[in-house]
């Protein structure tokens with residue numbers, strides 16, 4: 001048993017399967033992570049494979065391309081919900097902005113405000129006692145204006161700025177915005193929160 005102290009390592013995955021993750025090599029590369037975070041738009045089999053090889057918990061949200069009954073065996077959905085891992089509190093909100101009907105896992109700005117509002121009381125109470133309302137927030141889409149895009153499907157959520165301001169997560173991780181060039185940002189500090197675009201794989205450490 002390695003004494004890891006307060007050091008945390010999280011393998012975050014999103015949007016696209018990565019060959020070196022979807023192989024037995026994942027055990028050597030990421031065998032010591034605390035848990036796995038799924039930011040959506042990923043095949044169930046892929047996440048299930050990583051969970052079984054690493055034998056670590058998975059917390060995930062659905063993306064806009066995931067089916068209605070998106071349950072990953074061995075994982076725990078944090079879509080509009082909370083989860084605990086040791087002393088850490090994790091929360092999440094999946095889906096993207098509504099851009100076409102019928103729009104499974106798609107929300108208007110107003111609907112996302114309503115979803116986030118339901119989660120705020122618990123986060124505010126914890127912030128008073130622990131300094132952070134939540135340690136990690138897992139989303140599929142990004143906050144509005146931060147690592148999002150201007151086309152109708154990739155605009156970020158304004159409500160997520162409320163999460164960052166009021167709950168002060170250490171990390172806000174998301175996918176959905178595909179990075180095509182090295183010039184595009186994948187990490188932005190917003191207040192006390194580091195916003196990270198996971199696409200397609202990131203090791204988040206603190």
Ligand SMILES: [Zn+2]
Nearest residue numbers: 041063064176
């Ligand atoms: Zn997406």
